[in-house]
Amino acid sequence: MTTTNQVSPPPLEGESSISLPRIYVALTDSPLDILSIMDKVRSPEAGAIVTFAGTTRNNFASKPVTSLTYTSYRPLALQTLSSIASALLAKHSLKGIAIVHRLGTVPIGEESILIAVSSAHRKAAWLAGEEALEECKDKVEVWKREEFEDGGVWRANRDGAVGVQVEEGKQ
Amino acid sequence: MSTPKPAPGHFTILYFATATSFTGKNVESLPAPLSLRKLGDVLEERYKGIKEGVLGHSLVTINLAYVDIPEEGEDDVIIKEGDEVAIIPPVSSG
Numbered sequence: 001m002t003t004t005n006q007v008s009p010p011p012l013e014g015e016s017s018i019s020l021p022r023i024y025v026a027l028t029d030s031p032l033d034i035l036s037i038m039d040k041v042r043s044p045e046a047g048a049i050v051t052f053a054g055t056t057r058n059n060f061a062s063k064p065v066t067s068l069t070y071t072s073y074r075p076l077a078l079q080t081l082s083s084i085a086s087a088l089l090a091k092h093s094l095k096g097i098a099i100v101h102r103l104g105t106v107p108i109g110e111e112s113i114l115i116a117v118s119s120a121h122r123k124a125a126w127l128a129g130e131e132a133l134e135e136c137k138d139k140v141e142v143w144k145r146e147e148f149e150d151g152g153v154w155r156a157n158r159d160g161a162v163g164v165q166v167e168e169g170k171q
Numbered sequence: 172m173s174t175p176k177p178a179p180g181h182f183t184i185l186y187f188a189t190a191t192s193f194t195g196k197n198v199e200s201l202p203a204p205l206s207l208r209k210l211g212d213v214l215e216e217r218y219k220g221i222k223e224g225v226l227g228h229s230l231v232t233i234n235l236a237y238v239d240i241p242e243e244g245e246d247d248v249i250i251k252e253g254d255e256v257a258i259i260p261p262v263s264s265g
């Protein structure tokens with residue numbers, strides 16, 4: 001396993017978002033804030049807000065992870081986030097849905113994704129919150145690289161297991 | 172979108188995750204027009220092993236829309252000058 005000729009990550013691009021009635025999706029290089037995402041879905045018609053925070057773990061299958069970095073195809077990922085949010089809004093009659101994913105290096109233990117959904121009654125919000133995360137993990141064009149002491153791995157959610165260890169500098 | 176415009180007679184191709192690691196690049200320009208069916212061969216010529224190592228389990232977009240690589244006998248898709256093509260390996264958001 002070698003990690004020579006590592007490609008430098010793309011420059012930070014700040015925050016990009018799509019804002020529609022009852023929908024907010026964003027990608028950001030900054031730390032995430034649960035209160036501000038709750039405020040995006042707050043509604044006098046809602047009786048429940050369910051939030052989910054995905055945080056970065058310090059190991060993969062017990063192997064210590066030294067750092068995690070997320071990259072994205074921003075315009076496509078925003079488009080995909082928006083279509084996931086629209087579909088769930090309609091399916092569960094939500095009052096609001098917001099999804100924000102952090103990019104760049106995310107220190108261990110910090111939030112990499114936040115989801116907030118509001119609905120008239122709690123059941124719809126619980127269901128939609130879980131579905132939103134599963135849809136994101138399946139479809140959104142964001143990639144996680146985990147660095148270990150002996151090299152890095154581009155994780156693939158669909159594998160559900162140990163990812164492919166990437167050998168750098170094959171050119 | 173911050174991707175630079177390709178030179179005349181070229182299209183832009185973006186690489187992500189394993190595709191970036193394999194090619195050593197985030198982006199480059201390739202000559203257009205190009206048959207989508209031949210994209211794999213063009214990349215394989217430049218990056219030996221990329222078909223098996225990356226393309227086999229990746230998707231392709233043209234101008235932010237997913238496209239199927241046409242099979243023999245199916246109508247081909249032509250990548251045009253100025254298009255933005257991307258290699259999309261399996262995602263790992265969350």
